[in-house]
Amino acid sequence: MCALKMHRRGLELYLIETSFIRRFAYHAILRSLGSDPIRIEFDPANGLPRVNYGRRLGVFIGRRLNPVTIALYACRELRLEEATGPIYLPHLLQLTGFSYVKRAANWLISNEVRPNARVSYWEYNFPWPSYGLKPPWRCALAEAFGGLLLIYAGYEVEARRHLEAILTDYRRSGVSYINERVLFPLEYVSDDKILVLNGILHCLLILHHCGIILDDKALIHAFNVGYKSLKPHLREFDAGFFTYYDSLKNPADEKYHRIHVELLDRVYRCTGDRDLLPLITRWTRYTKCYAIAEPLALLQHFINRSIVKNSECSDVQTYLNSSAGCLR
Numbered sequence: 001m002c003a004l005k006m007h008r009r010g011l012e013l014y015l016i017e018t019s020f021i022r023r024f025a026y027h028a029i030l031r032s033l034g035s036d037p038i039r040i041e042f043d044p045a046n047g048l049p050r051v052n053y054g055r056r057l058g059v060f061i062g063r064r065l066n067p068v069t070i071a072l073y074a075c076r077e078l079r080l081e082e083a084t085g086p087i088y089l090p091h092l093l094q095l096t097g098f099s100y101v102k103r104a105a106n107w108l109i110s111n112e113v114r115p116n117a118r119v120s121y122w123e124y125n126f127p128w129p130s131y132g133l134k135p136p137w138r139c140a141l142a143e144a145f146g147g148l149l150l151i152y153a154g155y156e157v158e159a160r161r162h163l164e165a166i167l168t169d170y171r172r173s174g175v176s177y178i179n180e181r182v183l184f185p186l187e188y189v190s191d192d193k194i195l196v197l198n199g200i201l202h203c204l205l206i207l208h209h210c211g212i213i214l215d216d217k218a219l220i221h222a223f224n225v226g227y228k229s230l231k232p233h234l235r236e237f238d239a240g241f242f243t244y245y246d247s248l249k250n251p252a253d254e255k256y257h258r259i260h261v262e263l264l265d266r267v268y269r270c271t272g273d274r275d276l277l278p279l280i281t282r283w284t285r286y287t288k289c290y291a292i293a294e295p296l297a298l299l300q301h302f303i304n305r306s307i308v309k310n311s312e313c314s315d316v317q318t319y320l321n322s323s324a325g326c327l328r
Helices: 002-032 067-077 098-110 140-152 156-166 197-213 217-237 254-271 276-288 290-309 316-321
Strands: 040-043 048-052 176-178 183-185
Touching: 048 067, 048 098, 067 098, 067 140, 098 140, 140 156, 140 183, 140 197, 156 197, 183 197, 183 217, 197 217, 197 254, 217 254, 217 276, 254 276, 254 290, 276 290
Parallel strands: none
Antiparallel strands: 040 048, 176 183
């Protein structure tokens, strides 16, 4: 029985590894050909973009509406990249003009969940096996991008409830990990409290922007607390010649590495913190040779995970959640 259990665990780990490698290689090949690896299509039934996720780690997800994607296309139409950071999405001609902005805002409002009078959030009704999430689950990025869109679309009251979700601990219907000293927006809300660098930076920058345009000191304070919380962890995302996507030490592909650099530069412009300059300079140097760094990062990831796989702690959940950067 014990041998069978270990065999099953080994098989699950193998599926995790090979799925990760296939997806990483697939994205790298498409980028080298000038194509976007994100498969997004126009849904004529509701006039919104939907993402074709296909299979993830052996789990079929298929075509799904994602609040982040819906909000991001509208933010791009409103030219809000200075607030959101770079928006890397395929262009769809049907998602242009203010009519789409209104359509996206109306869908977001119609599909929000209100657990109480102060907070609203959006739920994802499909699994996300990369982080062991089962539906329904929540995402801080959705609250940030969606809240920003609702402000500019003229729905300030509704927008404030979604921004309030970022200022609320995930155990109290929010989307952040909060205690008396830290605030970490969680892109994938769960008790594992995994840090995703681009997700945290996007959320903090949007809080800062919204704090300015709404003249809301609470949002500015949340940005300051969040940045102070993240700053000691930033070097944990530096792998020496590439960056990590998250605190599980998954390597960032070239797109996300560029996002890391651009978002850190925006944080520097907001804070004036000169401690960021050496890190920004170093990560910018990584960008110049990321075509080489990316496959080497994948090889290093595979070797590191193989070591974990062959260790005594080969339980799948331990494997997925083991990271010094995770908050416990």
